[in-house]
Each structure stands twice: as structure tokens, then as C-alpha cells.
Amino acid sequence: MLRGSLSGGVLYVVCCWSMVAMVVESGIGVNWGTISSHRLKPSTVVDLLRENKIQKVKLFEADPDVLKALMGSGIQVMVGIPNEMLSILSSSPSASDFWVRRNVSAYMGKGGADIRYIAVGNEPFLTSYNGQFQNLVMPAILNIQQSLVKANLAGYVKLVVPCNADAYESSGLPSQGVFRPELTQIMTQLVQFLNTNGSPFVVNIYPFLSLYDNKDFPQEYAFFEGTTHPVQDGPNVYTNAFDGNYDTLVAALGKLGFGQIPIVIGEIGWPSDGAIGANITAAKVFNQGLINHIATNKGTPLRPNAPPMDVYLFSLLDEGAKSTLPGNFERHWGIFSFDGQAKYPLNLLLGNKELKNARNVQYLPSRWCVATPSGDLTDVVNHMRLACSVADCTTLNYGGSCNEIGEKGNISYAFNSYYQLQMQDSRSCDFDGLGMVTFLDPSVGDCRFLVGVTDKGSDSSSFQTTCQWWILVVLLLLEGTFLLSV
Ligand SMILES: *[C@@H]1O[C@H](CO)[C@@H](O)[C@H](O)[C@H]1NC(C)=O
Ligand SMILES: *[C@@H]1O[C@H](CO)[C@@H](O)[C@H](O)[C@H]1NC(C)=O
Numbered sequence: 001m002l003r004g005s006l007s008g009g010v011l012y013v014v015c016c017w018s019m020v021a022m023v024v025e026s027g028i029g030v031n032w033g034t035i036s037s038h039r040l041k042p043s044t045v046v047d048l049l050r051e052n053k054i055q056k057v058k059l060f061e062a063d064p065d066v067l068k069a070l071m072g073s074g075i076q077v078m079v080g081i082p083n084e085m086l087s088i089l090s091s092s093p094s095a096s097d098f099w100v101r102r103n104v105s106a107y108m109g110k111g112g113a114d115i116r117y118i119a120v121g122n123e124p125f126l127t128s129y130n131g132q133f134q135n136l137v138m139p140a141i142l143n144i145q146q147s148l149v150k151a152n153l154a155g156y157v158k159l160v161v162p163c164n165a166d167a168y169e170s171s172g173l174p175s176q177g178v179f180r181p182e183l184t185q186i187m188t189q190l191v192q193f194l195n196t197n198g199s200p201f202v203v204n205i206y207p208f209l210s211l212y213d214n215k216d217f218p219q220e221y222a223f224f225e226g227t228t229h230p231v232q233d234g235p236n237v238y239t240n241a242f243d244g245n246y247d248t249l250v251a252a253l254g255k256l257g258f259g260q261i262p263i264v265i266g267e268i269g270w271p272s273d274g275a276i277g278a279n280i281t282a283a284k285v286f287n288q289g290l291i292n293h294i295a296t297n298k299g300t301p302l303r304p305n306a307p308p309m310d311v312y313l314f315s316l317l318d319e320g321a322k323s324t325l326p327g328n329f330e331r332h333w334g335i336f337s338f339d340g341q342a343k344y345p346l347n348l349l350l351g352n353k354e355l356k357n358a359r360n361v362q363y364l365p366s367r368w369c370v371a372t373p374s375g376d377l378t379d380v381v382n383h384m385r386l387a388c389s390v391a392d393c394t395t396l397n398y399g400g401s402c403n404e405i406g407e408k409g410n411i412s413y414a415f416n417s418y419y420q421l422q423m424q425d426s427r428s429c430d431f432d433g434l435g436m437v438t439f440l441d442p443s444v445g446d447c448r449f450l451v452g453v454t455d456k457g458s459d460s461s462s463f464q465t466t467c468q469w470w471i472l473v474v475l476l477l478l479e480g481t482f483l484l485s486v
């Protein structure tokens, strides 16, 4: 049954693909990450996607609640396999079968989730991982591909590996692009696999990070408004970092003999807070500039008239519980804030002129925790440190939207973040008598004191995940016994 309805789907896709192939148009999608302490209900997020006519979504996991909410939505989905799972999936075909059954097959079919891609790892070749995932990628891919074949899904669901742009380098000119020497062999195998299976090469490109990491990086080159310092590469002129980076990849792929393989941008965006250069205006200008640039269908000098196949914005929502190791901006990539409210007008060119806010968001009551007016605040440092070690205080730092609200404002902000994280539990606003609850919104200017949302994700899913792991362990033990007996 499943097989019947799916092969129908494949034919349909093939026929429509050849129809649209004449007018190459990129699809705009979004990344939906869920590392947040105030999570919206998945169904609220799916409604948000639909309201905004977003047809493609990229996930970092295969969260059951998220996939259930996407069922029947018609939205095309890329599910992700976290790097930590590559080890088991590369070494055990039955773990791979089990993963595909549980996390893909289970949701497909009529009225199901339209899973089109599986991202095997997330930036597994990142330099900072020191190669720990490098040799797991191809074996994991080969196992999962076999599992897809067994599940009759191999023609429909494609495997991809989102790579960070640090997988390739150049002496400064795009045409000089090459993959990092230690990756040459694995990239050759990977790209051969992708090419054989009709999968695109997925790359994440971040002009913001180029600017953030390098004081000498010309700021206007990060955007799409033109520059007084274009990069001249032989006959080709580059006026923005995105095109330059993209063509560096095209050149690197060309050197492996695959200069024509389709490219998908897995992540691209601009944060709105948490660093100098990360603000609402810059985020709007970058994202709108990118969308308009892609929509011209001009492509790049090395791939004229062939823009990337799809572009997934990073990100849909802010994720306030992400690690701040890369920088405080890491929690502020959303085009929507954590509660699904648009940060700025943005035309995705999908049919609406502006972003539409999430509806029916269930907030906690309108109350905040602040520092008492008269309290002796000399000993408050430890409370603040504790509050900010678990709650999000990233906007308080230099370059953040709450950096200039004064010492007392700082303390109130930290208290409130903690209080909301604790779902407004009254004990969490005590701070040895230094905190008090207020019904007056303490927000100042651009500095927003948040009120949490009530949905924290259902407990049933973590129970289910635990169960799945037990089944997996049993399977592995069985496999072990089997191997021993052979
Ligand atoms: C399915 O994916 C989820 C989220 O990535 C993971 O926690 C779970 O272990 C996976 N299931 C199996 C059977 O591997
Ligand atoms: C916002 O960021 C841009 C660059 O990313 C910078 O030029 C501009 O000065 C910033 N605006 C403010 C108000 O900080």
C-alpha cells in the first residue's frame, strides 16, 4: 500500500520536475531548530509555516512531535541525523534500518509527512571537530541508502550531507576553490554518491561570520547592495560574499569533475542581536537582499542562470538555549522571535508581502520578575550569575539590545529570564528577597523582557525516544549474537 502511493508520488514529481526544469527557480525554505527553553507547540509552528506559504522545512533531528505536526501539511521536509548518531549508523545496518523505519517510513504515505531528504550529519567535516566524524559519513550513508532501498523509499527520499563552507578554501579568488586537502578523498566519494543518486550538494554559507571573524572584511561585501571593493577574478567580477563563496564551491566541485551537480543552500541568514553588526536592520537588509538576489535567477559567474536549487534560511525561530560558544548572536538567528512574532517585515516572495505572526500562542500570564526598588543589591552578583547560567541573558552583553539598560535593569532582566524559564514559579523570583513580581511590562526601547510560552513539548515523546533506544539496544545485542554465531 505504502509502496503504491509512493511510486505514484515519484512519477508525479518526475513529470512536474521536467516541466519546471525549463524555468529554474529556487525554492525558499527555512531551518526549524528546537533548542529553546520556550518551545511553541509544533502544530503552532506548522500553522506559522503555512500562513507564510513556506513549502520547505529543514530539521536537525527527527523529533516525533515535529514530524507528527507536519503530517498532512504538504510541506516538504528534510530530516536530520545528529553527528552523534553517525557512529552507530555507520557500524550497524540494523540500527540504520531501525532509524529509517522509525523516523522516516513511519511518517510517509498518504496523509503523512512529505520527507524528501535525510541530512546525514550536520556539518560533520567542520574543522573544529578535528576529523572525529569524517570517516563515519560514507559508511553511514551507504547503510542508510540500503535501508531506504529495503523500505522502497530510495527513489523518493534523497540523502545529503550539509557541509560548512570551511570544507573548501581558496587563495582569495573563487576560481581557485578546492576542498581542504584532507577531505579530497572523502569528498570525491561523497560527490560521486550524490551524483549517482540524484542528490544535491548541500552547503551552509555565512557572510555574517566572515564579517564577525575578520575586522578587515569589507562590510558592504557581506550584503547585496553593491560594493566599492568588488573581487576581480579573471573576467568575473564579484560584488557580494555569497556569490564569491558559492563559486568557490563550484570551482572545488569542478576540480573533482562534478562542476554541474545541483547545489542547495542548507543554511544562510543574519542574526538580529547579540553582537555588533547583528541587529534588526542588518538582518532585514541581508535576508531581503538574499531573497531578491536569488529570485533574479541570474546565478553566479561560474553558474550563470542557474541559482541554487533551494535555499533554507537560518532560521525560522530564535533558539534561546543554544550554546553561546560561537558568540551571543547564536541565540538570535530567527526571522521570528522564539514565540513566532516577526522581527521585521520580510517578503519571502512566496505570496505574502510581509511575514505573518504565529497565531494562538499560549503565553504565561503577563507578569515579570524585577529587582525590588529598595533592595540592597550589593550581593546580587551571585544571583545574577546563577540566573544567567541557565536562562538566556545574551542581549545584555556588548552589542546586544539590552546592553544599555543600566545596572539595575541588568539585574531585573536576569531575574525575569530565570523566572520565565521556571514557568513563573513564584519561588523563582525570590532571590533572597531581592526580586519581586510586577504586572507592568519592564521592557525599555528595543530591549524586550520576555513572557514565556506554556508549551514545553510533551513528555510522551521523551518516553517514546527512551523506548526506541531500548529496542535498538536489544536489536544490537541480537545482531551481536548473530555475528558471533556465524
Ligand atoms: C529517531 O530520531 C530521533 C531524533 O533525532 C532520535 O532521538 C531517535 O533515536 C531516532 N530513532 C531511532 C530508532 O534511531
Ligand atoms: C547594524 O549592523 C550593521 C552591520 O551589520 C552596522 O553597520 C550598523 O551600524 C548596525 N546598526 C546599529 C544601530 O548598531
Ligand SMILES: *[C@@H]1O[C@H](CO)[C@@H](O)[C@H](O)[C@H]1NC(C)=O
Pocket (backbone or CB within 6 Å): 396, 397, 398, 403, 405, 406, 407, 408, 410
Ligand atoms: C550590564 O551587564 C552587561 C553584561 O554583563 C555589562 O556589559 C554592562 O556593563 C552592565 N551594565 C551596567 C550598568 O552594569
